[in-house]
Amino acid sequence: MPVTLTTTDPDFEAGFAAMLAAKREDAADVGDVVAGIIAEVRARGDAALVELTNRFDRTDLTADRLRFTPAEIDAACAGVAADDRxxxxxxxxxxxxxxxxxxxxxxxxxDETGAELGWRWTPVAAAGLYVPGGQASYPSSVLMNAIPARVAGVPRLAVCVPTPGGEINPLVLLACRIAGVDEIWRVGGAQAVAAMAYGTETIRPVDKITGPGNAYVAAAKRQVFGRVGIDSIAGPSEVLVIADGAQHPDWLALDLLAQAEHDADAQAILMTPDAALAQAVVAAVDRILPTLPRAAIAGASWRDHGTVILTRDLAEAAALSDRIAPEHLELCVDDPQALVAQVRHAGAIFLGGWTPEAAGDYVSGPNHVLPTARSARFSSGLSVLDFLKRTTLSRLNPAALAAIGPAAVTLAMSEGLSAHARSVQVRLDTLNEAP
Amino acid sequence: MPVTLTTTDPDFEAGFAAMLAAKREDAADVGDVVAGIIAEVRARGDAALVELTNRFDRTDLTADRLRFTPAEIDAACAGVAADDRxxxxxxxxxxxxxxxxxxxxxxxxxDETGAELGWRWTPVAAAGLYVPGGQASYPSSVLMNAIPARVAGVPRLAVCVPTPGGEINPLVLLACRIAGVDEIWRVGGAQAVAAMAYGTETIRPVDKITGPGNAYVAAAKRQVFGRVGIDSIAGPSEVLVIADGAQHPDWLALDLLAQAEHDADAQAILMTPDAALAQAVVAAVDRILPTLPRAAIAGASWRDHGTVILTRDLAEAAALSDRIAPEHLELCVDDPQALVAQVRHAGAIFLGGWTPEAAGDYVSGPNHVLPTARSARFSSGLSVLDFLKRTTLSRLNPAALAAIGPAAVTLAMSEGLSAHARSVQVRLDTLNEAP
Incomplete structure (x- = not known):
């Protein structure tokens, strides 16, 4: 049974605060192990990469077989069913x-002084996408990471995907091909991140690394950050469904369970002013849950983190939503446009009962890599901007420098930076000396 | 004497690679001390904040005097000279x-299916700006951090600035007022960062923390990242000046020294195809250096990190510049527009001899908070985007879900996520049942 909170209860604030503060993730501290792996790959390159890969993935690779060949990709793609493709x-x-x-x-x-000002966006020269192997090998994540990079114009796009026991999901290779990935490497874990950040004899370094992974991959991304750019490091996923009384309980129950089936640490929250709906949704979850192949995972998530919040009205639900800053927010209400205007902080908003989050996970178009753990308060989902950087441009002419240079001299002197001041003044002096 | 490298030398590549790999910063490992300070402030709030502040800043504050009053700010601003203002x-x-x-x-x-798609930008609810005290207390940095936040529409803007020995730079308070800062707190160091991230009885928490600081501040920002957003953590500053033979040696020498006077770890690099110009610039640096108040700092930087690179031509200089990805790039050449088109990776570019970097540090308009340590390969300077986040929006109607929902079902099933599939299918079934 999920926790039920009611905003009119005197102890609501304490219960809501406890929910906000609850730590859902029990991340293993693998920092030292990962630091060792990164040092190995930096020091010994391919030799270390091949050794670590064969050990962790139970493979028998050599450096010249790390990369999938076009023929191998062709063969895998050819076996994909037509409807999957x-x-x-x-x-x-x-x-x-x-x-x-x-x-x-x-x-x-x-501008009015004659100064030319502006900026220019350019793509990173190379991006590396990490794709988990085995169970969590999601072709949809390949698309969500690779396509924004390609749209940004990144000239070189490499994917690292582990092949435990030599196995690869053909849909991952097909997704790479459809997205226009340039290189696919059979390596995973911290050693893959190290190889992409520092390069080896066969894998050239990249400038930006994105993509989900386990605790080792996350720790490795943290450690190489600075050497390369990384995307945000995702925590457990969450959905908040705000519903009015007119919704189908089964639809909402399945939306909540779709979140819960990701991970026992995932969180599904229902907010509604309608107590009868809440009761019907909880009953529907109880009925549907045992029928799911991933019932154990979804059940643990719903039991440990599932929450139902009864609010006075939808406006109160919107205000509470902003305190959660949910990764995914479904507005399953009659007038979602009115409600969306009251919300400020959310990664992605799904408006109306015909917009299940799962559609957005795959085919709606927006990215499914979104800020978790309340970080939608200050950050955004993955986008083309993650693969671009902006260079500011300025060009002064003598008139512009004459207009604004003296203020720069004054400020530089007030900050005690006399070479700054003189670098401007020497030019102003030249102007003043001119006939 | 700075290192001189010549691209036609057989050992150029080794020398250039050594320069790229050189670590200029010897950051103290203060992580444990900082973790202790953050834990104290989280546990004991204002009591810890006041104790730590009084100890580190040699002050005698109480919680109710942490915040500058309007009268105190008025008095300080009234004393600022008219030209500084x-x-x-x-x-x-x-x-x-x-x-x-x-x-x-x-x-x-x-779109063509009837799906409404889009996104919406909103500001963070509160931003906290760290401003160093004492020597490195730069009013220009207050403007460069606070104004983008204000332009982004951040409703609440707090500044923390330490007052060692009770001293405050009046220009910092004036810059806060001009930029529209809402709150100014007399606290600094890791304790200020902790207070902004977690809140105390008097300082409400913020969602994003930006601004420069010493090793303790940088470590604290790293540790609170995730709880709040942070800007990038700056390393030592650098400038690359690319010049043709027609430039004034003194101008270039002062531009190089303006960088060098920041910090003994700062780096100033000159690239030119004109050996005579290079010689003249080095001579000018030697002549001007002893006349600077900050000669010791600038001299150490120039001696230890200053570099002159003689190139075959300007195109080669542009290509080498991309390998450096400099924070600041001056194109002191006759035709900077032609050269700027050849450059991909730089934080800020200053075009032509009349655009000294120092003008950009203060008054040109672009931000002076820029990516250091080659991170312009993948990141950008501070901007309004740092104070905004994007929420993606989607709204499907029955026709749109009928058009794209089946593909979502297929992909969800291929990924083994049956509740995802069923959350879409249950809606499609309702459509199919409709008369």
Whole structure:
């Protein structure tokens, strides 16, 4: 049974605060092991990479077999069922169309002093995408990471995916091909992250590493950050469903369970002013849960982290939602446009009962890599911006420098930076000496 | 004497690689001390904050005197010289105008299936700016951090600045006022970062912390990251000046020294195809250096990290510049537009001889908080985007779900996530049952 909180209860605030503060993740401290792996790969390159890969993935690879060949990719892709291929292609096309609209414009203008000012966006030279192997090998994540990089114009896109026991999910290779990945490497874990950050004899280094992974991969990304850019490190996923009384209990129950089936640490929250609906949804969850192949995982999540919150009205639900800053927010209400205007902090919002989060996980178009653990208060989901960087541009002419240079001299002197001041003054002096 | 490298030398590549790999910063490992300070502030709030502040800053504060009062700020601002005030106001106005153009547009469109898709940008609810005290207390940094936050629409803007021995730079308070800061607190160090991240009885928590600081502040920002957002953690500053033979040696020498005077770890690099110019610049540095108040710092930087690189031509200089990915890049050449097109990776580019970096540090308009240590390969300077986050929006109607939902079901099943699949299918079934 999930916790039920009622906002009119005197102890609601304590219960809500406890929910916000609850730590759902019990991350193993693998920092030292990972530091050792990274040092090995930096020091011995491919030799270390091959040894570690063969040990952890029970493979028998050599350096010249780390990379999937075009023929190997062809063969795997050829075995993919037609409907799987068509679904991946539809998803890729929609993700591409959505992210293409995110490309930010360059700017260049001349101000009233004659100064030319602006900025220019350019892609990183190379991106590396980590793709987990085995159970958590999700082709949809390949699309969600690779397509924004490609749309951003990243010239080189490498994927690292472990092949435990030599196994690879053919859909992962097909997703790489559809997304336009340039290189696919049979390596995983911290050693893959180290290879992408520092390079080896066969894998050239990249500038940005994204993609989900286990505790070792997350620790490795943290440790190489600075040497390369990384995306955010995701915590357990969560959904908040705000519903009015007119919704189908089964729809909401399945939306909650779709979140819960990810991971025993995942969290599904229902907020509604309608106590009867809440009761019906909880009953529907209880009925559907045992029928799920992942009942054990979803059941643990729902039991340990599932929460039902009865609110006075939808406005109160929106205000509480902002305190959660949920990764996923479903507004299953009659007038979602009115409610969305009251919400400020969420990773992704799904408006109306016909927009299940699962559609957004795959085919709607927006990215499914989103800020977790309340970080939607200050951060955003993955986008083309993650694969771009902005260079600011300025060009002064003598008139512009004459107009604004004296203020720079004054401020530099007030900060005690006389070479700063003189580097401007020497130019102003030249102007003043001119006939 | 700085190192001189010549690209036509057979050992150039080794020398250039050594320069790239050189670690200029010897950061003290203060992680444990900082973790203790953060734990204290979390556990005991204001009591710990006041104790730590009084101990480290040799003050005699109480919790109710941590915040500068309007009268205290008025009094300090009244003592600022008129030309300093005017310079700050000019700088603020220009920084505001530049950053206002960075505001990203929201988007919402309906695609061919009837799906409404888009995104919305919103500011963080509260930002905290760290401002160092004492020597490194730079009013220009207050403007560069606070104005983008204000332009982004952040409703609450708090500054923490230590007052060692009770001293405060009046220009810092004036810069806060001009930029529209809401709260100014007399606290610094790791304890200030902890207070902003977790809150105390008097200081409400913020969602994003930016601003420069010493090793303790940097470590504290790393440790609270995740709880709040942070800006990048800056390393030592650097400039690369690419010059052709037609430049004034003294101008270039002062540009190099302006970088060198920041910090003994700072780096100033000159690249030119003109050996005579290089010689003249080095001679000018030697002549000017002893006349600087900060000669000891600038001299150490120039001696230990200063580098002159003689290239075959300007195109080669641009290619080498991309391998450095400099924080600041001056193109002191006759045709900077032609050269800028050849450069991909730099934090800020200053075009032409009339655009000294120091003008950009204060009054040009672009931000002076820029990616250091080659991180311009994958990251950007501070901007309004650092104070905003993007929420993706999607709304499907029955027709849109009918068009794309089956692909979501297929992909969810292929990933073994049956509740995902059923959350879509239950809606499709309702559609199919409809008369």
């Amino acid at each position: 068509a679904a991946l292609e539809l998803a890729a096309e929609r993700i591409r169309a959505y992210h293409a609209r995110q490309m930010p414009p360059d700017a260049l203008w001349t | 005017a310079a700050l106001e000019l700088a603020a106005e220009r920084i505001r105008a530049y950053h206002a153009r960075q505001m990203p547009p929201d988007a919402l469109w309906t």
